[in-house]
Amino acid sequence: xxxxxxxxxxxxxxxxxxxxxxxxxxxxxxxxxxxxxxxxxxxxxxxxxxxxxxxxxxxxxxxxxxxxxxxxxxxxxxxxxxxxxxxxxxxxxxxxxxxxxxxxxxxxxxxxxxxxxxxxxxxxxxxxxxxxxxxxxxxxxxxxxxxxxxxxxxxxxxxxxxxxxxxxxxxxxxxxxxxxxxxxxxxxxxxxxxxxxxxxxxxxxxxxxxxxxxxxxxxxxxxxxxxxxxxxxxxxxxxxxxxxxxxxx
Amino acid sequence: xxxxxxxxxxxxxxxxxxxxxxxxxxxxxxxxxxxxxxxxxxxxxxxxxxxxxxxxxxxxxxxxxxxxxxxxxxxxxxxxxxxxxxxxxxxxxxxxxxxxxxxxxxxxxxxxxxxxxxxxxxxxxxxxxxxxxxxxxxxxxxxxxxxxxxxxxxxxxxxxxxxxxxxxxxxxxxxxxxxxxxxxxxxxxxxxxxxxxxxxxxxxxxxxxxxxxxxxxxxxxxxxxxxxxxxxxxxxxxxxxxxxxxxxx
Amino acid sequence: xxxxxxxxxxxxxxxxxxxxxxxxxxxxxxxxxxxxxxxxxxxxxxxxxxxxxxxxxxxxxxxxxxxxxxxxxxxxxxxxxxxxxxxxxxxxxxxxxxxxxxxxxxxxxxxxxxxxxxxxxxxxxxxxxxxxxxxxxxxxxxxxxxxxxxxxxxxxxxxxxxxxxxxxxxxxxxxxxxxxxxxxxxxxxxxxxxxxxxxxxxxxxxxxxxxxxxxxxxxxxxxxxxxxxxxxxxxxxxxxxxxxxxxxx
Amino acid sequence: xxxxxxxxxxxxxxxxxxxxxxxxxxxxxxxxxxxxxxxxxxxxxxxxxxxxxxxxxxxxxxxxxxxxxxxxxxxxxxxxxxxxxxxxxxxxxxxxxxxxxxxxxxxxxxxxxxxxxxxxxxxxxxxxxxxxxxxxxxxxxxxxxxxxxxxxxxxxxxxxxxxxxxxxxxxxxxxxxxxxxxxxxxxxxxxxxxxxxxxxxxxxxxxxxxxxxxxxxxxxxxxxxxxxxxxxxxxxxxxxxxxxxxxxx
Ligand SMILES: [Ca+2]
Ligand SMILES: [Ca+2]
Ligand SMILES: [Ca+2]
Ligand SMILES: [Ca+2]
Numbered sequence: 001x002x003x004x005x006x007x008x009x010x011x012x013x014x015x016x017x018x019x020x021x022x023x024x025x026x027x028x029x030x031x032x033x034x035x036x037x038x039x040x041x042x043x044x045x046x047x048x049x050x051x052x053x054x055x056x057x058x059x060x061x062x063x064x065x066x067x068x069x070x071x072x073x074x075x076x077x078x079x080x081x082x083x084x085x086x087x088x089x090x091x092x093x094x095x096x097x098x099x100x101x102x103x104x105x106x107x108x109x110x111x112x113x114x115x116x117x118x119x120x121x122x123x124x125x126x127x128x129x130x131x132x133x134x135x136x137x138x139x140x141x142x143x144x145x146x147x148x149x150x151x152x153x154x155x156x157x158x159x160x161x162x163x164x165x166x167x168x169x170x171x172x173x174x175x176x177x178x179x180x181x182x183x184x185x186x187x188x189x190x191x192x193x194x195x196x197x198x199x200x201x202x203x204x205x206x207x208x209x210x211x212x213x214x215x216x217x218x219x220x221x222x223x224x225x226x227x228x229x230x231x232x233x234x235x236x237x238x239x240x241x242x243x244x245x246x247x248x249x
Numbered sequence: 250x251x252x253x254x255x256x257x258x259x260x261x262x263x264x265x266x267x268x269x270x271x272x273x274x275x276x277x278x279x280x281x282x283x284x285x286x287x288x289x290x291x292x293x294x295x296x297x298x299x300x301x302x303x304x305x306x307x308x309x310x311x312x313x314x315x316x317x318x319x320x321x322x323x324x325x326x327x328x329x330x331x332x333x334x335x336x337x338x339x340x341x342x343x344x345x346x347x348x349x350x351x352x353x354x355x356x357x358x359x360x361x362x363x364x365x366x367x368x369x370x371x372x373x374x375x376x377x378x379x380x381x382x383x384x385x386x387x388x389x390x391x392x393x394x395x396x397x398x399x400x401x402x403x404x405x406x407x408x409x410x411x412x413x414x415x416x417x418x419x420x421x422x423x424x425x426x427x428x429x430x431x432x433x434x435x436x437x438x439x440x441x442x443x444x445x446x447x448x449x450x451x452x453x454x455x456x457x458x459x460x461x462x463x464x465x466x467x468x469x470x471x472x473x474x475x476x477x478x479x480x481x482x483x484x485x486x487x488x489x490x491x492x493x494x495x496x497x498x
Numbered sequence: 499x500x501x502x503x504x505x506x507x508x509x510x511x512x513x514x515x516x517x518x519x520x521x522x523x524x525x526x527x528x529x530x531x532x533x534x535x536x537x538x539x540x541x542x543x544x545x546x547x548x549x550x551x552x553x554x555x556x557x558x559x560x561x562x563x564x565x566x567x568x569x570x571x572x573x574x575x576x577x578x579x580x581x582x583x584x585x586x587x588x589x590x591x592x593x594x595x596x597x598x599x600x601x602x603x604x605x606x607x608x609x610x611x612x613x614x615x616x617x618x619x620x621x622x623x624x625x626x627x628x629x630x631x632x633x634x635x636x637x638x639x640x641x642x643x644x645x646x647x648x649x650x651x652x653x654x655x656x657x658x659x660x661x662x663x664x665x666x667x668x669x670x671x672x673x674x675x676x677x678x679x680x681x682x683x684x685x686x687x688x689x690x691x692x693x694x695x696x697x698x699x700x701x702x703x704x705x706x707x708x709x710x711x712x713x714x715x716x717x718x719x720x721x722x723x724x725x726x727x728x729x730x731x732x733x734x735x736x737x738x739x740x741x742x743x744x745x746x747x
Numbered sequence: 748x749x750x751x752x753x754x755x756x757x758x759x760x761x762x763x764x765x766x767x768x769x770x771x772x773x774x775x776x777x778x779x780x781x782x783x784x785x786x787x788x789x790x791x792x793x794x795x796x797x798x799x800x801x802x803x804x805x806x807x808x809x810x811x812x813x814x815x816x817x818x819x820x821x822x823x824x825x826x827x828x829x830x831x832x833x834x835x836x837x838x839x840x841x842x843x844x845x846x847x848x849x850x851x852x853x854x855x856x857x858x859x860x861x862x863x864x865x866x867x868x869x870x871x872x873x874x875x876x877x878x879x880x881x882x883x884x885x886x887x888x889x890x891x892x893x894x895x896x897x898x899x900x901x902x903x904x905x906x907x908x909x910x911x912x913x914x915x916x917x918x919x920x921x922x923x924x925x926x927x928x929x930x931x932x933x934x935x936x937x938x939x940x941x942x943x944x945x946x947x948x949x950x951x952x953x954x955x956x957x958x959x960x961x962x963x964x965x966x967x968x969x970x971x972x973x974x975x976x977x978x979x980x981x982x983x984x985x986x987x988x989x990x991x992x993x994x995x996x
Contacts, residue, residue, distance in 0.1 A: 025496040031484070035406060042439035047307060050442060055305035056802035058794060059557075062810055063311055063438070070435040074406075077421075077428045078413045082493045127399055128443060129390035141876035150874055157782060157821075164825045171921040172824075174420040178427075178925075179824045186817040189810070190789035193796060194875060235778070244829045247772040274745040280733070284655060291688035296556060298691060304554035308806075312560055312687070319684040323655075326670075326677045327662045331742045376648055377692060378639035423669040427676075523994040529982070533904060540937035545805060548940060553803035561809055561936070568933040572904075575919075575926045576911045580991045625897055626941060627888035672918040676925075 015104050025083045026108035033087040033116025033202060034123070036075035041124045041134040041207065043067030048133035057193075065188035068197070073181020080177050084166065088200040089113050090225040094159040097233040100167050117206025125210050136196030136204045137215040144217060147195050151224025152231060154187035155199045159232025201225050264353050274332045275357035282336040282365025282451060283372070285324035290373045290383040290456065292316030297382035306442075314437035317446070322430020329426050333415065337449040338362050339474040343408040346482040349416050366455025374459050385445030385453045386464040393466060396444050400473025401480060403436035404448050408481025450474050513602050523581045524606035531585040531614025531700060532621070534573035539622045539632040539705065541565030546631035555691075563686035566695070571679020578675050582664065586698040587611050588723040592657040595731040598665050615704025623708050634694030634702045635713040642715060645693050649722025650729060652685035653697045657730025699723050762851050772830045773855035780834040780863025780949060781870070783822035788871045788881040788954065790814030795880035804940075812935035815944070820928020827924050831913065835947040836860050840976040841906040845983060847914050864953025872957050883943030883951045884962040891964060894942050898971025899978060901934035902946050906979025948972050 047055075047063040076085035086092055089110040096106035125132050138147045161183040166176035184199065191197035198204040204221035208214075296304075296312040325334035335341055338359040345355035374381050387396045410432040415425035433448065440446035447453040453470035457463075545553075545561040574583035584590055587608040594604035623630050636645045659681040664674035682697065689695035696702040702719035706712075794802075794810040823832035833839055836857040843853035872879050885894045908930040913923035931946065938944035945951040951968035955961075 021496055024491055028488070028493070028496065035409075038402060039406070039435050039439050043435075046310065046439055046442035050305070050307040050310060055307035056806065058802035058806050058810055059305060059307050059311070061793065062806070062813070063307055066311070067435070067438040070431055070438065074410060074428060074432040074435050078406075078409050078432075081413070081417070081419060081497065082488060083496055123402075127395050146874050153785060153870075157786070157825075160782075160825050161821060164828070168828075170828060175424070175922070179821060182817055183821040183825075186786050186790075186814065186821050189814040189817065190786050190793055193793035239775070239829060242771055244775070247768055247775065247830055248828065270745055273740055277737070277742070277745065284658075287651060288655070288684050288688050292684075295559065295688055295691035304556035308554065308556050308560070312556055315560070316684070316687040319680055319687065323659060323677060323681040323684050327655075327658050327681075330662070330666070330668060330746065331737060332745055372651075376644050424673070519994055522989055526986070526991070526994065533907075536900060537904070537933050537937050541933075544808065544937055544940035548803070548805040548808060553805035557803065557805050557809070561805055564809070565933070565936040568929055568936065572908060572926060572930040572933050576904075576907050576930075579911070579915070579917060579995065580986060581994055621900075625893050673922070 015102065018102070019104060022102075022105040022108050025105065026112040028079065028083045029086065029109050030112040030116045030119070032075055032079040032083065032085055033113045034119045035078075036071055036087045037117055037120030037203060037206060038123050039071035039075065040068045040203070041120055041132075042128065043071065044134040045124050045128050045130070045132070049128070049130060061189070061192045064192050065185055065197075068188050069181050069185025071181075072184045073177055076177035076180055080166075080174075085177060086162070087113060087116065087202070088158075089202055090155050090200060090229045091159060091162050093226070093229040094163065094233045094236075095167070097229070098163065098167065098236060113202040114205055117202035117204075118209045119206070121206035121210040132207050132211050134207045135211055135215045136198045136207075136221055138217055138220065139194050139196075142194050144220060147217065147220045148224040148227065150191050150195050151198055151220060152227040154191050154197060155225040155228025156232035156235070157187055158183055158199055159229055160236060163232065163236040195220070195224075199225060199228075264351065267351070268353065271351075271354040271357050274354065275361040277328065277332045278335065278358050279361035279365045279368070281324055281328040281332065281334055282362045283368045284327075285320055285336045286366055286369030286452060286455060287372050288320035288324065289317045289452070290369055290381075291377065292320065293383040294373050294377045294379070294381070298377070298379060310438070310441045313441050314434055314446075317437050318430050318434025320430075321433045322426055325426035325429055329415075329423075334426060335411070336362060336365065336451070337407075338451055339404050339449060339478045340408060340411050342475070342478040343412060343482045343485075344416070346478070347412065347416065347485060362451040363454055366451035366453075367458045368455070370455035370459040381456050381460050383456045384460055384464045385447040385456075385470055387466055387469065388443050388445075391443050393469060396466065396469045397473040397476065399440050399444050400447055400469060401476040403440050403446060404474040404477025405481035405484070406436055407432055407448055408478055409485060412481065412485040444469070444473075448474060448477075513600065516600070517602060520600075520603040520606050523603065524610040526577065526581045527584065527607050528610040528614045528617070530573055530577040530581065530583055531611045532617045533576075534569055534585045535615055535618030535701060535704060536621050537569035537573065538566045538701070539618055539630075540626065541569065542632040543622050543626045543628070543630070547626070547628060559687070559690045562690050563683055563695075566686050567679050567683025569679075570682045571675055574675035574678055578664075578672075583675060584660070585611060585614065585700070586656075587700055588653050588698060588727045589657060589660050591724070591727040592661065592731045592734075593665070595727070596661065596665065596734060611700040612703055615700035615702075616707045617704070619704035619708040630705050630709050632705045633709055633713045634696045634705075634719055636715055636718065637692050637694075640692050642718060645715065645718045646722040646725065648689050648693050649696055649718060650725040652689050652695065653723040653726025654730035654733070655685055656681055656697055657727055658734060661730065661734040693718070693722075697723060697726075762849065765849070766851065769849075769852040769855050772852065773859040775826065775830045776833065776856050777859040777863045777866070779822055779826040779830065779832055780860045781866045782825075783818055783834045784864055784867030784950060784953060785870050786818035786822065787815045787950070788867055788879075789875065790818065791881040792871050792875045792877070792879070796875070796877060808936070808939045811939050812932055812944075815935050816928050816932025818928075819931045820924055823924035823927055827913075827921075832924060833909070834860060834863065834949070835905075836949055837902050837947060837972040837976045838906060838909050840973070841910065841980045841983075842914070844976070844980040845910065845914065860949040861952055864949035864951075865956045866953070868953035868957040879954050879958050881954045882958055882962045883945040883954075883968055885964055885967065886941050886943075889941050891967060894964065894967045895971040895974065897938050897942050898945055898967060899974040901938050901944065902972040902975025903979035903982070904934055905930055905946055906976055907983060910979065910983040942967070942971075946972060946975075 079085035092109040165179045188197040198221040328334035341358040414428045437446040447470040577583035590607040663677045686695040696719040826832035839856040912926045935944045945968040
């Protein structure tokens with residue numbers, strides 16, 4: 001009896017066996033990210049156009065938070081049963097770290113999401129007057145360390161919402177996009193005023209590309225959310241290891 | 250053995266076999282569209298009366314978006330199990346294109362929805378002081394092509410929400426009106442400031458009739474949403490053809 | 499064989515057979531109405547205190563609408579499985595008209611709800627500075643007929659939401675309080691600016707009692723919502739008669 | 748046959764038999780409370796920074812209410828299936844009173860929640876400019892008795908929402924965090940303007956520790972919410988005793 005040689009999990013054959021599916025899913029993620037960010041960045045564009053003439057900073061920030069939160073809520077809901085509706089390379093990273101998606105899909109998703117961010121910023125720029133208003137940068141009084149920490153903290157909350165509401169299976173799982181969108185909303189209410197609330201490197205990268213990287217410290221929106229992915233995934237892994245379902249009797 | 254001659258699907262007998270049901274459903278769509286738009290256009294009327302004395306543009310736009318979003322959310326929820334609660338000829342078009350409703354129901358629904366838009370605008374005009382405030386028109390700085398594209402884009406998002414949340418059957422389907430209403434909300438947060446966020450020819454047509462078509466470029470609110478129906482339906486059809494349920498393992 | 503004489507449905511024995519249950523339910527409705535309206539009228543009190551110093555009319559109206567909408571949403575949700583969480587004699591009327599509750603429970607509920615309105619207005623008055631700010635009255639430019647019609651229209655929408663979301667049994671029924679609260683929210687966004695958005699005689703009566711009926715045309719908030727109950731119940735009855743479930747194939 | 752002596756329910760052996768689980772759950776409550784309050788207090792910090800330059804009191808209060816309401820909604824949803832997501836010693840008290848958690852878990856939860864409040868206030872202070880803006884204190888015109896009563900009333904509403912939506916088991920139970928978060932939102936819309944809307948001794952204690960107890964009448968935020976726990980639990984117990992499920996036929 002001849003035994004077939006066992007393939008390594010990381011052999012190219014094994015890695016790329018779902019390449020067709022992964023590519024289609026990535027194409028849909030590109031479109032979904034574009035929808036999400038045209039609505040979100042478009043709303044920020046409107047808020048800035050409006051605030052130019054009138055409006056307090058507080059209503060500007062509330063408007064942006066509502067706009068980004070609801071845009072993700074509905075876009076993720078529409079695409080949830082197609083690709084998961086991530087629209088965010090930092091969420092993709094968390095999902096590959098905890099084993100929900102494979103490495104090839106992770107890479108394709110990141111590319112699709114970054115391209116979606118660029119496409120959305122380009123569309124908003126083409127369709128509305130004035131310079132693009134949706135770049136993220138640190139407000140006066142916030143240093144880089146604070147910026148990185150804030151971005152890490154809010155991204156970890158978003159990652160946790162995806163892992164606890166969507167990746168974990170339970171009765172409310174079909175409504176995960178509602179909880180995930182409202183998490184983005186709540187995080188924006190804190191962080192828009194301080195860092196612009198990136199929470200998603202694709203969301204920060206798109207406007208930066210279209211604006212020629214005209215704002216300093218763009219690296220904060222790569223490092224902070226990256227650390228947030230690690231933190232959120234690590235905390236989730238601990239919850240799984242201690243078998244969290246037994247804590248609530 | 251005599252064979253009965255097979256009826257064509259497009260024979261008048263086949264087309265009109267549900268005429269009684271289609272007519273009743275259209276009558277309910279007329280009433281539902283009237284409810285939706287009295288609340289929505291009434292809120293816009295209030296916002297304009299209020300803003301006359303005070304208020305920033307940004308709070309005006311947030312108010313209108315909240316008002317239109319929640320009005321559709323609740324009206325669609327109330328009528329969802331009766332007729333689907335479309336209240337929008339562009340949604341009707343998408344549903345006939347993907348085969349959810351037949352051509353006779355489509356025509357009757359469009360008529361009912363356009364009449365509902367007129368009835369709602371007339372009621373708001375009769376019940377509140379001042380000229381009707383809810384006409385849609387392109388803001389300064391937005392050309393026709395931009396207007397058509399914005400209207401196409403946001404209508405396609407609304408069409409996708411109806412197709413993915415309500416037409417597709419899954420656990421969250423009974424809550425589709427929530428997702429559809431919030432999609433309208435999110436789209437308004439971007440587009441009210443630029444095009445008035447028509448997204449629905451009945452919503453634009455009603456106030457135009459009552460106001461004597463006093464605003465230029467009304468055609469934008471026919472062409473843009475029409476193209477949005479085509480775009481949304483086409484994208485949905487592609488998702489079905491590639492069997493999207495298999496993309497998310 | 500002697501036959502027992504058949505009791506009339508309206509005999510006192512038959513009417514009062516659930517009196518113990520009806521009385522307990524009415525006591526809970528009193529408490530629930532008090533909770534709902536302390537939160538709602540308390541928020542209006544705060545908005546008026548705040549607006550005294552600053553704030554546009556538009557943000558005042560948005561605040562009141564959010565406050566009343568969410569207060570009903572949560573109060574109704576908390577009490578939904580106890581008594582239905584009506585908190586509104588016009589809803590009670592609709593439920594007795596369509597046969598969901600009996601005449602004795604209807605009368606006890608109305609008394610409890612009106613007393614709850616008074617208790618809530620008294621509590622808000624006792625706990626906060628300044629005169630009571632939550633009386634409903636017609637704004638300048640709105641005549642009595644317009645006021646009655648607006649109140650009728652928005653109350654009929656609220657009645658329909660209770661009948662279609664809560665009285666009708668379907669998958670989303672346990673979430674009816676969400677839809678009912680958001681209906682109140684949407685109706686307020688239109689009507690607060692014109693009539694104060696009574697929609698509930700208990701809500702208008704409570705502050706009127708505590709303020710000594712110091713505002714004209716209080717009768718509008720009895721007649722308008724009463725007609726709204728009739729309209730909403732009649733439309734619901736028609737939907738049942740035409741067997742609405744068959745309209746959506 | 749020798750009988751084993753029956754252990755008292757309050758023997759140390761019985762009390763501490765779940766100590767491992769209770770400790771892990773308390774550790775998670777610490778982290779969850781920190782997430783909830785970093786988002787909530789962080790949003791208040793932003794609102795105050797923003798309002799310094801512009802913005803009406805009314806938009807300040809709406810911002811804070813949205814921010815606290817959504818922060819609890821999402822944090823509780825994320826942690827709901829782990830520990831219940833209480834994040835509030837007054838909720839812990841209600842749950843021990845009605846028998847949902849034991850006395851050891853109650854004590855550990857209170858300690859974890861108070862420490863979480865301190866950690867969150869410290870993080871917000873470290874990450875943002877300016878003095879901490881989230882202390883609760885009585886506004887001008889509100890005396891201690893009014894303050895205690897308002898805090899008691901709103902805390903009892905929050906307690907009732909936890910008991911009726913989460914502790915009671917029914918179809919909507921998996922969505923309890925939504926109702927609980929919106930209850931906090933509605934209560935804030937009334938009370939932020941008068942007492943700051945503590946409703947949670949951990950939420951008031953954290954900023955007080957970081958600010959050196961620089962605001963008078965801090966005791967109000969211990970006594971009021973404590974009485975609210977008693978009131979809410981007592982009302983719930985009465986509803987159980989009268990078998991409330993039978994009231995709604
Ligand atoms: Ca441009
Ligand atoms: Ca303002
Ligand atoms: Ca007073
Ligand atoms: Ca600081």
